[in-house]
Amino acid sequence: GILFIDEIGELDNILQNKLLKVLEDKRVEFSSSYYDPDDENTPKYIKYLFDNGAPADFVLIGATTREPGELNPALRSRCTEVYFEPLSSKDIEKIVLNAANKLEVTLEDGVAELISRYTIEGRKAVNILTDAYGFALYSNKSNCKDSVQITLKDIEEVISIGRYVPFERNKDEKEYEVGHIYGLGVSGFLGSTLEIEAAVFTAKKKGAGTVRFNETAGSMAKDSVYNAASVIRKFTDKDIRDYDIHVNVVGGGKIDGPSAGAAITMCVISALLDKPLKQDIALTGEISLRGKVKPVGGIFEKIYGARRKGIKLVLVPKDNENEIPKGLKDIEVRAVGDIEELLSIVF
Template sequence: MEYLRPSSVKEIVGQERAIKAILSKLASPYPQHIILYGPPGVGKTTTARLAFEIAKMLKSTPFYEESPFVEVDGTTLRWDPREITNPLLGSVHDPIYQGSKRDFAESGIPEPKLGLVTKAHGGILFIDEIGEMDPILQNKLLKVLEDKRVEFSSSYYDPDDENVPEYIKKLFDEGAPADFVLIGATTKSPEEINPALRSRCAEVYFEPLSKKDIQNIVLNAAKKLKIKMDAEVPEIISQYTIEGRKAVNILADAYGYALYNRRGKRPYITKDDVLEVINLAKLVPYYKTYAKEEGEIGKVFGLAVSGFLGSILEIEAVAFEKEDGSVRFNDTAGTMAKDSVFNAASVIRRLTGLDISNYDIHVNIIGGGNVDGPSAGAAITVAILSAITGKKVRQDTAITGEISLLGEIKPVGGVNEKIHGAIQAGMKKVIIPKENIDEVYKDYEIEIIPVSTIDEVLDVILWEAV
């Protein structure tokens, strides 16, 4: 895996915007602390390493050739509240706690131990999974970021003791230097990160990898391994993962499998080799293709976001004429999604003149997921309207947007992630609120249709406009 790791930023696939953002923040004479957000396996750590190597070559930065890059995992950072040990910030080994190496224990002299923040002085301190760090340790790190040094204290320290070495006196009197740039990486959403830490850092977002990105990563890895393979191999691998790291792992497994089965021969990876490795690992396709050419009555594709990934919501509705009818929706759905059903009822009555109290209506989200927020409102409205009127809905188009009582389509969050999810599901079109269009940051391989009202949605998604 180390051999296949990208050795230049040109080899990092699908993260051009993130690379530029990191370089712009490190290229300044006053580089910023940074938090990197994104799903696992998309290149956050590798990008930070390579961007730092580029920054060291720029005259505008305070970095120099020997500037350190200190890397640590936030999930494994340990520390003791008594300050007996703290590998990140440094600690004081008092005589009673000096353990097996008791250089100063007999003379009663406390011994300061430098931490990683001091080793990173003049360079970068990279903390992977920074959101998993102990909250108290995070607050201590914030203090170091402000002071740019670590202070040591001990009740055993006597500044008048002539036996105390000069370097220990200097550490107690002046502290240890810790002027570094912090880069933290996390798979958590920004809301889950310490607000005080976020306020001190610039934020860079890494994008989910598309199928084409995964295929390019597989092709690049094959070049490094100097192997040939069936043309279908990159496509097959891209169906089973959205992580670059995982894609390389699958290829490496298939490479080893081919070497073992064809000993003495030049390795060549067939699609059967890859499928056998996938079968042995019990992998399942990451994305399912939902799009279909023909329309359906009462079925609509909405969009949702989980973490940094967009996904499809299969929303279906049925309606039966009945006096004093009722509306039923998933019990597991969120309250805001349930409110969207009642908003939809009012909008449909205004559009068609039909009173949905004359119908028994059942709305279902396949899989029974909890829809957090109102962003499925437009999709729910279309599903109910289709069920009542019998008009077919396009099955190659996905929708996101909140519905208001006046039939307006209101903006929602995570629009880029939702567009990405629609692409992975095979959709040809995606309908988004017009107020979100400025948030779309690149040319996606899908037709994006901005709308302001439910009438505009119906013109696009129904086979016949209402």
């Protein structure tokens, strides 16, 4: 048969090891402090189960929201792993509209879209809608349940009281901007955009320029800035020591890897040359001293994060090309190998 265990990651190590033994032996053993093998009143089938165990030949299916590495490695090695795509904004909107039909209420234009900005979980989306429904009923002076309409104001009231934070804020409408670009990051199983900006000033004293970056960022991210500085010197013929360069990740996001290197490099070059960058692009990749775009992790999650932001084009390293999801319709993903390719696209 089939044994389905929801939230299998919540089993402690002892239980996971017991489950592993059952899978290997195809037999389950029973023990109980209430069982007395010498009790003559114990039914024979109970005695048989405790003495010999029971056959347990089954297919195991487990679901979890935990990181795969948190599961027992021996258990994982016997599994085929299937990763599910998080719900998109359109999926959430569809869930909200279905819930509204069940509640038999009408929605003001934009309600489903507004809710979709604040959650990626269907359950939470329905909760926001039902809270707004209760608020709308309470505010309805006629007390007529048949004529309830949930307005944007009702949703905004619920969002305000619940202290909900949007997953992605509205993107700037500008097509081009100097010293501003979107990078990509991953937190858990969710991808998100990183808003990166750079400012460049001529140093007061030639050769005494400084480079400054977020203090909260990890050491690998800071190394990306210095790598970018070396690459910029090579490709622009400008001595960055003659400039004060300030790179900032808006919101102070903590970056613990080198994957923002390509975005930081483009951002600084833009500020240095006073050349505007396209604002519907997001990129990820480590930049090497030779100007190569090196592979990074979390490509699937990062593309998903870019979609939520409304990004039209994502640039990923050439070596990550096989990790690009198939059948994408609302976003374009291109693989690039070096800084020359990057420069030709982002400007």
